[in-house]
Amino acid sequence: MKIKHTETIKKSKTTFMDESLRLWPGVLFAAVLILIRYFLPVLVPRATAIGIFGGMLLSFAIFIWWFFFSRTQKIEKWGAFLLIVMSITITWLLIDESIATANMGMMFPMFSIPVLSIAFVAWAFLTRSMPSNIRRISMVLTIIIAVGSWILLRTDGMTGDAHHKINFRWAKTSEENALRQTSRESLSGISGSNVTNSEAEWPGFRGKDRDGIVHGLKINTDWRTNPPLELWRRPVGPGCSSVAISGNLI
Secondary structure (H helix, E strand, O other): HHHHHHHHHHHHHHHHHHHHHHHHHHHHHHHHHHHHHHHHHHHHHHHHHHHHHHHHHHHHHHHHHHHHHHHOHHHHHHHHHHHHHHHHHHHHHHOHHHHHHHHOOOOOHHHEEEEEEEEHHHHHHHHOOHHHHHHHHHHHHOOOOOOHHHHHHHEEEEOOOOOOOOOOOOOOOOHHHHHHOOOOOOOOOOOHHOOOOOOOOOOOOOOOOOOOOOOOOOOOOOOOOOOOOEEEEEOOOOOOOOEEEEEEEE
């Protein structure tokens, strides 16, 4: 009778924990986060900034839910908080320089925290009926993997819409691929001897007068009837500026 009574108490505690955990606000925030942060920029590229800052706000809302409205145990609340702070701090010291310096040094938190928030809500939902020891061990693994995996990545550049080209840290860089490609190729197109200097030269950033205007040149805008003639083509690798062109020199 004593053993049965003990088992009944343990079962009651487990049932109380499952019923007390309030999940729906976190699941709702995570669903909206996914829509705004990852789907909205694809559908509306100019809304990337809304997706980034909206993702951060919704991630903050998820953390508020966890600490004040989830009804979870204090050890899980504070354990998650301390582990998240430690994981982000340690990972920030070990990430690739391209990520550490991108977006004025804010790429890592802006991109990693939404991923962590979604993974954390998924963990809370999937482990809601599991014993406490399994829940806590899986929570530790979820946080470490969601944050620490950024150590394995780097960014190879960003578009004007703030979309980063994420690659593995050990993969060849865009510069290395460009150099390897150009070392095997020759300048294609019309020979440089046929290209003469003219007022249409573009010798520096924003052109000759730094105003973005080409003087002495009339452009035929009917490209279907008279398409522009390609003089030459050459891959130059990634860059964040314009090129300077003078005759057959670039």
